[in-house]
Amino acid sequence: xxxxxxxxxxxxxxxxxxxxxxxxxxxxxxxxxxxxxxxxxxxxxxxxxxxxxxxxxxxxxxxxxxxxxxxxxxxxxxxxxxxxxxxxxxxxxxxxxxxxxxxxxxxxxxxxxxxxxxxxxxxxxxxxxxxxxxxxxxxxxxxxxxxxxxxxxxxxxxxxxxxxxxxxxxx
Numbered sequence: 397x398x399x400x401x402x403x404x405x406x407x408x409x410x411x412x413x414x415x416x417x418x419x420x421x422x423x424x425x426x427x428x429x430x431x432x433x434x435x436x437x438x439x440x441x442x443x444x445x446x447x448x449x450x451x452x453x454x455x456x457x458x459x460x461x462x463x464x465x466x467x468x469x470x471x472x473x474x475x476x477x478x479x480x481x482x483x484x485x486x487x488x489x490x491x492x493x494x495x496x497x498x499x500x501x502x503x504x505x506x507x508x509x510x511x512x513x514x515x516x517x518x519x520x521x522x523x524x525x526x527x528x529x530x531x532x533x534x535x536x537x538x539x540x541x542x543x544x545x546x547x548x549x550x551x552x553x554x555x556x557x558x559x560x561x562x563x564x565x566x567x
Contacts, residue, residue, distance in 0.1 A: 429525030440484035450551035478507035497531035
């Protein structure tokens with residue numbers, strides 16, 4: 397097993413960890429905190445089309461039309477836990493608070509398992525979410541087998557940093 401040394405990418409906005417390079421089909425994963433701004437709709441929309449705040453419009457423009465990359469996007473939702481870019485959702489208004497974050501943590505852990513133990517274990521994860529959303533990912537962050545994680549805490553203004561990581565991934 398070849399482990400890379402932990403390397404701090406940016407002391408305030410990123411967390412970078414070790415990764416096991418032995419996986420045969422590595423693929424990156426993007427996890428974004430949901431936004432209060434949503435498209436008003438009476439019919440369910442895919443999450444990537446529903447959320448309309450923070451970095452989501454930039455992400456949608458960049459990968460919304462690319463099936464492989466789109467399939468590797470997840471949203472942390474204060475209402476639903478972890479959802480894929482294509483999970484169809486109704487408009488809702490539920491801000492994340494500490495109580496809800498602790499309540500959702502086991503659900504998110506279970507929802508994340510297929511991405512971490514399937515055929516396409518991520519070689520890296522980009523998380524663009526405010527600090528409270530990390531409570532939902534606490535089990536991932538404490539897992540010694542976790543892939544390399546880049547964290548950008550500024551959901552609204554952190555797009556240039558997120559775009560640089562996506563560029564490095566070839567997205």
